[in-house]
Amino acid sequence: MRHLLLGNEAIAYGALSAGVAVAAGYPGTPSSEIIETLLEYRDRFVQWASNEKTAVEIAYGAALAGARALAAMKHVGLNVAADPLHSAAYTGVVGGFLIVTADDPNMWSSQNEQDTRWYGLQSYIPVLEPSDPQEAFKMAKEGLMLSEALEHPVILRSVTRVSHVRAPVVVEPPAPPKFGKFARNVERYVLVPQNARRRKAEVLRRWDSFADLSSRFLSIEGDGEVVVVASGVGYLYAVEALERLRVKAAVVKVGMPVPLPKKLADVGAGEVVVVEEGDPVVEMQLRAMGVKTRGKIDGFFPKIGELTLRSVVEGISKALGLGVRLPDPPTPPLQPPPRPPYLCPGCPHMGTFYAFKIASAGQKVIWSGDIGCYTLGINTGQQDLATHMGSSLGLGMGIAVADREKLVVATVGDSTFYHAALPQLIDLKTKKVPLVLVVMDNEYTAMTGGQPSPSRSVPAERLAEAVGVKHYVIDPADLKRSVEIAKAAVADAKSGEPVVVVSRRPCTLEALRHARRSGFKPPKFYVVADKCRSCGICYNVLKCYAIAKLPDGKAWIDPSLCSGCSMCAQVCPYDAIKPTEPEKVGKWLELWSQA
Amino acid sequence: MVTSVVIVGVGGQGVMTLARWLGRAAMAAGYDVKIAEVHGLSQRGGSVEVHVRLGDRVYGPVVSEGDADYVVAMEALEALRAFRYIGGNTVLVVNKRVIQIPGRYLDPEQVYKALQTYKNLRLVPAFDIAMKIGDPIYENSVLLGYLAKLLGVDERVDWLDERNRRAFDEGRRLASGDLQPSASSMAS
Numbered sequence: 177m178r179h180l181l182l183g184n185e186a187i188a189y190g191a192l193s194a195g196v197a198v199a200a201g202y203p204g205t206p207s208s209e210i211i212e213t214l215l216e217y218r219d220r221f222v223q224w225a226s227n228e229k230t231a232v233e234i235a236y237g238a239a240l241a242g243a244r245a246l247a248a249m250k251h252v253g254l255n256v257a258a259d260p261l262h263s264a265a266y267t268g269v270v271g272g273f274l275i276v277t278a279d280d281p282n283m284w285s286s287q288n289e290q291d292t293r294w295y296g297l298q299s300y301i302p303v304l305e306p307s308d309p310q311e312a313f314k315m316a317k318e319g320l321m322l323s324e325a326l327e328h329p330v331i332l333r334s335v336t337r338v339s340h341v342r343a344p345v346v347v348e349p350p351a352p353p354k355f356g357k358f359a360r361n362v363e364r365y366v367l368v369p370q371n372a373r374r375r376k377a378e379v380l381r382r383w384d385s386f387a388d389l390s391s392r393f394l395s396i397e398g399d400g401e402v403v404v405v406a407s408g409v410g411y412l413y414a415v416e417a418l419e420r421l422r423v424k425a426a427v428v429k430v431g432m433p434v435p436l437p438k439k440l441a442d443v444g445a446g447e448v449v450v451v452e453e454g455d456p457v458v459e460m461q462l463r464a465m466g467v468k469t470r471g472k473i474d475g476f477f478p479k480i481g482e483l484t485l486r487s488v489v490e491g492i493s494k495a496l497g498l499g500v501r502l503p504d505p506p507t508p509p510l511q512p513p514p515r516p517p518y519l520c521p522g523c524p525h526m527g528t529f530y531a532f533k534i535a536s537a538g539q540k541v542i543w544s545g546d547i548g549c550y551t552l553g554i555n556t557g558q559q560d561l562a563t564h565m566g567s568s569l570g571l572g573m574g575i576a577v578a579d580r581e582k583l584v585v586a587t588v589g590d591s592t593f594y595h596a597a598l599p600q601l602i603d604l605k606t607k608k609v610p611l612v613l614v615v616m617d618n619e620y621t622a623m624t625g626g627q628p629s630p631s632r633s634v635p636a637e638r639l640a641e642a643v644g645v646k647h648y649v650i651d652p653a654d655l656k657r658s659v660e661i662a663k664a665a666v667a668d669a670k671s672g673e674p675v676v677v678v679s680r681r682p683c684t685l686e687a688l689r690h691a692r693r694s695g696f697k698p699p700k701f702y703v704v705a706d707k708c709r710s711c712g713i714c715y716n717v718l719k720c721y722a723i724a725k726l727p728d729g730k731a732w733i734d735p736s737l738c739s740g741c742s743m744c745a746q747v748c749p750y751d752a753i754k755p756t757e758p759e760k761v762g763k764w765l766e767l768w769s770q771a
Numbered sequence: 772m773v774t775s776v777v778i779v780g781v782g783g784q785g786v787m788t789l790a791r792w793l794g795r796a797a798m799a800a801g802y803d804v805k806i807a808e809v810h811g812l813s814q815r816g817g818s819v820e821v822h823v824r825l826g827d828r829v830y831g832p833v834v835s836e837g838d839a840d841y842v843v844a845m846e847a848l849e850a851l852r853a854f855r856y857i858g859g860n861t862v863l864v865v866n867k868r869v870i871q872i873p874g875r876y877l878d879p880e881q882v883y884k885a886l887q888t889y890k891n892l893r894l895v896p897a898f899d900i901a902m903k904i905g906d907p908i909y910e911n912s913v914l915l916g917y918l919a920k921l922l923g924v925d926e927r928v929d930w931l932d933e934r935n936r937r938a939f940d941e942g943r944r945l946a947s948g949d950l951q952p953s954a955s956s957m958a959s
Contacts, residue, residue, distance in 0.1 A: 178798070180791070180794055180795055180798055180804070180806075182808075284809045285809075308805070308832070336809065337807060337832050337833060340807065340808045340809060341805055341806065341807050341808070341832040342790075342791060342794055342804075342805070342806035342808065343803075343804060343805045343806070343829075343832075344798055344803065344804065409832075412830040412831045412832070413830075413831050415830050416830040416831045482833075484833060484835055484836075485831050485833065485834075485835040485838070486835040486836060486838075489835075502835075502837065503837060504837075505836035505837045505854070505855035505856070505857070506837070506854055506855065506857055507854065507855075508851040508852070508854035508885070509851070509854075509885040509886070509888045509889070510851055510881070510882065510885035511851070512848040512849070512851040512852045512877075513848075513872050513875050513877075514872075515781065515816070515817060515818045515848070515849075515852075515872050516817065517782065517816055517817030518815070518816040518817070518873060519815075519816075520783075520815035520816065521815065521816075685815070715873055715874055716874065719873060720873075721815060721816040721873055723873065724871035724872075724873065724875075724876060725873070725874055725875070725876055726876055727876050727878075732871075734870070734871070736907040737783070737815070737870075
């Protein structure tokens with residue numbers, strides 16, 4: 177049966193058909209749907225972990241005990257899990273251990289575009305690379321079985337254009353989960369230096385044998401004087417580009433780019449064109465084998481961003497000296513202004529940012545940000561940095577001790593707080609760094625589609641209390657009270673005390689979904705045009721996306737976007753913003769807080 | 772032969788759903804299909820773009836600049852932004868609606884006028900029809916009906932519920948050249 181599946185769904189079904197029993201991951205675009213799909217299968221242990229390291233460790237431990245296990249994350253997440261990853265190659269595993277990472281070239285929703293395949297070379301772990309959802313299904317299944325056969329972890333590298341491509345996929349039914357039993361093997365599993373040294377020799381011995389194994393994932397299509405070596409999604413672009421250019425070529429399709437099979441050393445007597453997504457990982461290995469290549473290293477294809485049919489057509493044309501240049505695309509008759517992403521209308525973070533903006537007015541503030549929806553605080557000028565998970569408190573502490581004249585307000589979402597900020601919270605207390613840590617708690621990992629965060633079972637203020645840091649809790653939809661408490665927190669930090677403010681209200685989108693399901697229609701707000709004095713507080717300071725500025729400066733609320741949060745009515749100094757159904761406002765805020 | 776469709780709009784409008792449903796309709800009509808989605812940053816408010824390619828055998832999932840057969844915009848400013856996908860014979864289908872950008876205001880009539888300089892424009896009142904059916908969320912089903920008719924994949928859409936089906940039929944009717952929304956289906 178063919179289903180129209182997302183690459184990530186196909187990966188989940190592939191793992192299921194291989195009898196995966198344990199799976200863990202941390203949400204991150206473009207990887208989240210792998211665990212989301214597996215969560216439907218209750219006969220297995222499938223969990224969102226608090227971060228990628230924990231996820232990899234759960235799967236690694238399960239595989240040591242002989243289970244078939246999978247860990248899923250986005251490319252940058254593998255950095256967080258890099259420590260256990262490298263050790264996993266040294267100990268090897270007993271069951272199957274598949275690490276799935278989804279890379280995000282062009283950084284559609286990431287802070288860098290690193291190529292996971294380097295991790296394969298660095299940690300001595302083979303990497304499989306599918307080109308489309310059908311292959312993703314197949315390779316997830318084969319990867320898990322291969323890992324078990326080799327007693328060695330295997331990485332499956334996806335990219336945005338595989339993970340988030342939907343295509344017809346033929347799937348096989350799930351196999352029963354294979355759990356296991358742990359058998360002691362101290363020499364293998366306890367990596368004290370003496371044992372680790374022995375294991376390194378074993379890893380290298382295995383690595384040599386993997387090079388031949390990867391020929392299983394190699395196929396050659398067509399023939400011609402030109403030889404194109406293509407890996408992953410690069411294969412699809414290469415086939416289409418060759419068709420477009422009417423070039424007859426032998427296409428060597430590489431399914432396991434790390435390590436490359438030694439027999440590729442004989443490929444093509446002349447120069448080989450290499451098409452791959454990300455860094456020149458295949459090309460570099462080919463050069464190390466003595467093959468002459470034309471690819472990214474010498475600039476035939478761009479080193480930045482995703483492959484596109486255009487860049488591959490032009491790259492192959494350049495590499496073969498065909499002189500084909502595609503015409504420039506047309507320009508629009510009217511240049512539309514950029515539409516940067518904004519916080520959703522009614523986002524609780526909108527209220528949190530507003531409260532801290534008012535509370536810190538007149539102070540020199542460094543807004544130390546983090547990775548999540550709330551990075552969009554950049555639109556109100558309240559994000560001065562956001563570099564990686566945990567940058568808010570981590571870098572914020574460094575800035576606070578280096579630049580003592582400024583006030584640091586570190587903003588972190590709930591999911592990121594549990595992911596990265598907990599050990600930092602301990603440093604905050606023990607080093608007594610004076611700053612305000614704002615936990616923007618909307619009880620979901622909202623940016624990746626609303627996965628549950630640990631917020632409800634482990635409230636952030638309880639952790640602050642346990643650590644011994646002063647803390648407050650606010651409801652950001654109550655702006656007056658939020659501003660008061662934000663002022664108190666700012667005063668605490670100014671007096672030299674670290675302080676935590678947990679700002680809690682569930683994600684608006686989740687609340688709206690709940691309301692829709694229960695048949696409740698939230699109220700809307702509208703602007704009484706006569707009363708509006710064009711002050712712009714609602715659209716300039718609160719920056720609600722649903723509020724447009726009319727040509728005369730007055731505000732207008734788009735009823736199709738308004739979520740009924742009431743924050744604009746609270747900030748309006750002229751009482752010009754009213755609800756359509758006043759009796760519903762309180763009920764809605766109440767329902768929302770329970771979403 | 773592969774047909775390339777680029778669908779654009781604003782986060783929250785149901786761009787992904789439109790693309791997914793179009794893909795299902797194409798698959799039901801016997802085509803191979805690839806849909807390239809980008810999700811993540813823009814739940815609400817950002818520019819969203821999805822590519823759908825259908826044919827006997829589809830390789831690349833992404834449509835290149837100047838290469839689209841159809842550009843479908845759920846919002847008029849996004850239609851302008853998607854001009855780079857337009858080639859010689861591209862049909863540009865635009866929902867007659869402007870979603871303003873915070874802090875800016877563009878006169879919708881000026882936007883439509885700019886769009887009308889393009890010969891193959893079809894301005895579709897999907898938003899108005901959706902509002903008459905009772906909720907803006909149906910505008911993507913109007914566009915689905917319109918597009919499915921143009922592509923000849925409008926036969927099997929059995930997953931649509933009653934109101935989405937009504938929106939779909941309105942869109943289909945508009946694409947058939949009957950430019951007046953029918954009175955019967957408008958009564959809600």
